[in-house]
Amino acid sequence: MDALKKLVSQTAIYGLSSVLGRFLNYLLVPLYTYSFLPAEYGVVAEFYAYMGFLSVVLVFGLETGYFRFRTDRTQDRVFSTVLRTLFFSNSLFLLVVWLAREPIARWLEYPDQVDYVLWVAGIVALDAIGAAAFARLRAAHRALRFAWIKLAEIGINIGLNLFFLLLCRPAFQEDPQSFLGSLWNPQIGVGYVFLANLAASAGKLLLLAPELRAIGAGFDGVLFRRLIRYSAPMVLIGLAGIVNEMLDRAALKYLLPYDLETNLAQLGIYSACYKLSILMTLFIQAFRYAGEPFFFAQATQPNARQTYALVLHWFVIFCLGIFLLVSLYLEIFQYFVGAAYREGLEIVPLLLIANLLLGVYVNLSIWYKLSDRTGLGAGVALAGSVVTVLALFGLVPRYGYLGAAWAHLLCYSFMVLVSYGLGRRYYPVPYRLKPLFGYLSLALLLVYLGRGPLIDAGLPWWLAATLCFAVYLGIVYAFDGRKLRALGQPA
Numbered sequence: 001m002d003a004l005k006k007l008v009s010q011t012a013i014y015g016l017s018s019v020l021g022r023f024l025n026y027l028l029v030p031l032y033t034y035s036f037l038p039a040e041y042g043v044v045a046e047f048y049a050y051m052g053f054l055s056v057v058l059v060f061g062l063e064t065g066y067f068r069f070r071t072d073r074t075q076d077r078v079f080s081t082v083l084r085t086l087f088f089s090n091s092l093f094l095l096v097v098w099l100a101r102e103p104i105a106r107w108l109e110y111p112d113q114v115d116y117v118l119w120v121a122g123i124v125a126l127d128a129i130g131a132a133a134f135a136r137l138r139a140a141h142r143a144l145r146f147a148w149i150k151l152a153e154i155g156i157n158i159g160l161n162l163f164f165l166l167l168c169r170p171a172f173q174e175d176p177q178s179f180l181g182s183l184w185n186p187q188i189g190v191g192y193v194f195l196a197n198l199a200a201s202a203g204k205l206l207l208l209a210p211e212l213r214a215i216g217a218g219f220d221g222v223l224f225r226r227l228i229r230y231s232a233p234m235v236l237i238g239l240a241g242i243v244n245e246m247l248d249r250a251a252l253k254y255l256l257p258y259d260l261e262t263n264l265a266q267l268g269i270y271s272a273c274y275k276l277s278i279l280m281t282l283f284i285q286a287f288r289y290a291g292e293p294f295f296f297a298q299a300t301q302p303n304a305r306q307t308y309a310l311v312l313h314w315f316v317i318f319c320l321g322i323f324l325l326v327s328l329y330l331e332i333f334q335y336f337v338g339a340a341y342r343e344g345l346e347i348v349p350l351l352l353i354a355n356l357l358l359g360v361y362v363n364l365s366i367w368y369k370l371s372d373r374t375g376l377g378a379g380v381a382l383a384g385s386v387v388t389v390l391a392l393f394g395l396v397p398r399y400g401y402l403g404a405a406w407a408h409l410l411c412y413s414f415m416v417l418v419s420y421g422l423g424r425r426y427y428p429v430p431y432r433l434k435p436l437f438g439y440l441s442l443a444l445l446l447v448y449l450g451r452g453p454l455i456d457a458g459l460p461w462w463l464a465a466t467l468c469f470a471v472y473l474g475i476v477y478a479f480d481g482r483k484l485r486a487l488g489q490p491a
């Protein structure tokens with residue numbers, strides 16, 4: 001329980017930057033969906049999907065490699081080797097993109113927006129270098145510094161978006177010759193979203209300068225080869241994860257059976273409604289930041305496997321609470337997006353469950369990280385990406401973006417089952433499956449009742465939702481209240 005309390009406290013601090021900070025960042029979604037047409041927002045969603053793929057490739061899995069090989073004696077040397085590798089590779093990437101910017105823009109069907117390509121490349125390169133510095137903070141358990149730098153980055157991004165969209169654009173519409181109006185170029189349009197992000201990424205690196213100075217510790221060629229051997233499968237795992245998470249938004253423009261403008265509009269609707277799974281996504285992100293170093297540090301403890309089982313148990317309980325909160329109160333959460341986007345609300349419960357399963361997979365993935373079988377873990381992730389691709393090609397042309405939501409659910413269900421089976425062989429953990437399936441079944445039943453039969457019986461939607469949510473909390477307290485009280489007691 002003491003170890004679990006430490007994980008909870010670390011997750012809470014990382015959550016300050018990830019949940020609170022990213023929530024503030026996600027508040028840009030209403031700004032975008034109330035400011036841009038669905039087809040315009042579809043452009044933003046498409047480029048951010050590409051950024052997801054590039055962010056995995058350009059970090060090379062070296063974050064996890066750094067956690068694996070660092071010790072108190074060698075941490076500076078390991079970090080410097082990682083950082084020099086990222087500086088060189090990302091500089092080379094920027095040079096290649098700059099030389100090929102026009103062919104890339106034509107290939108993406110944005111021949112008049114070459115600058116978008118350059119700005120997006122700059123963002124992912126700066127973020128890849130920043131990822132190494134953030135890994136150093138995480139390894140040193142400097143969660144507070146991690147949190148405030150993340151919040152500062154998000155603040156810069158939000159501030160510039162508000163400046164461009166709420167000040168400069170209206171000023172241009174009123175008087176193009178005014179000072180603020182002159183800062184708005186209609187030809188850039190949604191590109192101001194990328195400009196704001198680029199400035200925020202640059203500001204983040206300035207704040208991380210103290211960590212980046214450790215690059216002077218030198219480069220270790222032998223260590224570099226060990227890092228690459230360990231981390232290369234993590235790139236495949238990360239790419240497979242991005243395929244599973246973001247290929248839908250990169251591919252919808254090409255898979256939907258309509259004209260380009262309509263496809264972009266459908267992509268915009270899907271992407272906006274996807275954001276309604278924000279609470280689940282942000283909690284999983286905060287858990288990942290705290291969980292990875294925690295799992296490695298806990299591995300040497302005699303009761304480590306029991307701790308991992310307890311972590312998954314409470315993880316699922318908490319995530320199912322998020323699923324119920326959003327699904328039952330969707331009539332409130334729908335105002336997070338503009339009216340033109342709300343036709344896609346039916347996909348939200350599916351995406352919430354899919355993301356919950358992704359979080360379960362994150363928990364289960366300790367078997368290949370702790371047993372050094374990252375190659376086999378990459379195989380699981382790649383198999384999941386095959387499921388995603390087949391599901392997208394099979395379902396999207398027929399069912400539209402609803403098929404994309406089902407592709408997420410099918411993929412993560414498959415990965416959880418396979419990872420659990422392999423984990424039992426290579427790193428057995430005594431997970432308590434019956435309570436987990438029981439809570440999942442209960443949550444699905446309560447959403448069905450709260451959005452259907454109880455309302456049909458004459459209850460107001462808010463009363464039906466509140467009753468169902470209260471039932472869930474009551475049952476959790478009845479079966480796990482004693483453990484919950486123990487978790488809340490001081491160590």
